[in-house]
Amino acid sequence: PYDGPSGDEIMAKRKQYLSPALLFHLYKTPLNVVEGKKQYLYDEKGRRYLDAFGGIATVSCGHCHPDVVAAIANQSNRLQHSTVLYLNHVIADFAQALASKLPANLKVVFFTNSGTEANELAMLMARLYSGCHDIISLRNAYHGNASATMGATAQSNWKFNIVQVYIYICFLNTCFSLLLYLWNDGIFSLGLNSHERKLISDFVTSKSGVHHAVNPDPYRGIFGSDGEKYAKEVQDMIDFGTSGNVAAFLSESIQGVGGMVELAPGYLPAVYNIIRKAGGLCIADEVQTGFARTGSNFWGFEAHGVVPDIVTMAKGIGNGIPLGAVVTTPEIAQVLTHRTYYNTFGGNPVCTAAGLAVLRVIEKEKLQQNAFVVGDVRGRGLMLGVELVTDHELKTPAKEETLQVLNHMKELGALIGKGGYYGNVLRITPPLCFTKEDADFLVDAMDLTLSRI
Numbered sequence: 289p290y291d292g293p294s295g296d297e298i299m300a301k302r303k304q305y306l307s308p309a310l311l312f313h314l315y316k317t318p319l320n321v322v323e324g325k326k327q328y329l330y331d332e333k334g335r336r337y338l339d340a341f342g343g344i345a346t347v348s349c350g351h352c353h354p355d356v357v358a359a360i361a362n363q364s365n366r367l368q369h370s371t372v373l374y375l376n377h378v379i380a381d382f383a384q385a386l387a388s389k390l391p392a393n394l395k396v397v398f399f400t401n402s403g404t405e406a407n408e409l410a411m412l413m414a415r416l417y418s419g420c421h422d423i424i425s426l427r428n429a430y431h432g433n434a435s436a437t438m439g440a441t442a443q444s445n446w447k448f449n450i451v452q453v454y455i456y457i458c459f460l461n462t463c464f465s466l467l468l469y470l471w472n473d474g475i476f477s478l479g480l481n482s483h484e485r486k487l488i489s490d491f492v493t494s495k496s497g498v499h500h501a502v503n504p505d506p507y508r509g510i511f512g513s514d515g516e517k518y519a520k521e522v523q524d525m526i527d528f529g530t531s532g533n534v535a536a537f538l539s540e541s542i543q544g545v546g547g548m549v550e551l552a553p554g555y556l557p558a559v560y561n562i563i564r565k566a567g568g569l570c571i572a573d574e575v576q577t578g579f580a581r582t583g584s585n586f587w588g589f590e591a592h593g594v595v596p597d598i599v600t601m602a603k604g605i606g607n608g609i610p611l612g613a614v615v616t617t618p619e620i621a622q623v624l625t626h627r628t629y630y631n632t633f634g635g636n637p638v639c640t641a642a643g644l645a646v647l648r649v650i651e652k653e654k655l656q657q658n659a660f661v662v663g664d665v666r667g668r669g670l671m672l673g674v675e676l677v678t679d680h681e682l683k684t685p686a687k688e689e690t691l692q693v694l695n696h697m698k699e700l701g702a703l704i705g706k707g708g709y710y711g712n713v714l715r716i717t718p719p720l721c722f723t724k725e726d727a728d729f730l731v732d733a734m735d736l737t738l739s740r741i
């Protein structure tokens with residue numbers, strides 16, 4: 289039995305000692321979870337909840353999967369160290385296993401600690417490789433919370449929290465754009481040596497230059513499900529908003545934070561062609577869609593019939609352990625040999641031992657097939673969304689009702705999430721070991737909740 293502090297006591301401590309940004313909660317009375325097992329969470333009183341949102345918090349194989357826990361414990365007992373300094377077989381073994389899950393020539397792995405870091409690195413590599421600055425991402429995307437990824441993210445909710453950062457970035461951009469302009473035009477070289485000049489240009493590189501394309505959202509988007517029309521907008525953006533060349537196109541295969549938005553059919557193949565003609569690389573953010581979550585495929589991009597140049601991943605890769613990765617081709621990977629690049633803990637022995645165990649569990653327990661049979665509302669496999677509106681014609685977001693659904697379902701013992709631009713999308717992303725019985729219970733709970741509301 290649990291004999292730790294109560295939810296109220298923890299809340300008081302959080303208020304005093306943790307970032308105010310952490311005071312965002314899904315529920316009116318925040319849940320104090322003290323244990324997790326497979327697809328279930330337990331609160332301080334021992335009440336069980338069906339966790340249909342744990343996938344978002346990285347759990348793919350299920351909470352505390354014994355194989356993954358054992359791999360972490362064994363490796364922790366043997367050695368934990370930086371990835372960088374010495375040889376260690378676990379890191380290389382996991383890189384090989386991961387590369388074997390990717391198509392074509394996507395065979396070189398860089399490890400990171402998070403999805404943000406993975407996308408930052410992917411954007412940096414694309415800029416170095418192409419010699420171009422401009423990156424195109426989608427409106428309604430989420431890619432992370434460091435400087436470049438914050439730029440690539442286009443979510444209204446985040447703007448309020450980061451407004452000061454934006455002002456700061458805009459100020460720096462203006463200063464450095466001016467500096468670069470003067471420098472490029474040979475008016476002055478500032479008396480800096482080449483290393484110092486490179487530092488400045490790298491700094492500028494990481495801060496700006498993102499264009500947000502019209503979101504190919506089949507439900508709310510201006511061209512409905514016409515992927516080709518949205519793609520044409522990207523061509524226009526390149527023609528009218530850039531030099532004609534771009535560094536990259538970065539997108540999720542299904543927008544997760546944005547509310548489980550699937551991209552209009554035909555969009556990705558058409559855009560990939562356009563980007564490649566403009567000298568850019570295509571980056572697939574598989575942080576949420578990767579590792580068998582979509583059921584039909586191991587990676588989300590595969591359902592669109594495209595092969596990216598760079599794939600980024602995190603969350604499900606480590607079943608809750610901080611781990612991320614960028615996988616690319618040997619040729620593109622070369623760009624990082626021209627500068628100092630390393631990540632002290634990205635892909636350390638303990639995290640990669642967990643990653644290797646996750647891959648084995650997904651295979652052994654046929655979790656991809658399991659995600660495939662469970663359902664298809666909007667999204668794929670076990671990455672589902674239900675958008676609630678109060679008026680079907682006007683598509684008026686049912687924001688308040690969405691919160692009520694979340695809270696009511698929690699009372700019934702089922703945890704789901706919310707998301708989307710208007711915060712009116714129910715998000716269902718359970719651990720991949722979710723069963724048909726769990727799905728029945730979840731649907732019953734949702735049915736009862738919606739009829740009451």
Ligand code: PMP
Binds near residue numbers: 403407544545575603
């Ligand atoms: N990309 C996507 C698609 C994400 O959903 C997230 C996190 N929600 C990230 C990147 C950033 O990952 P992290 O929080 O691990 O930095």
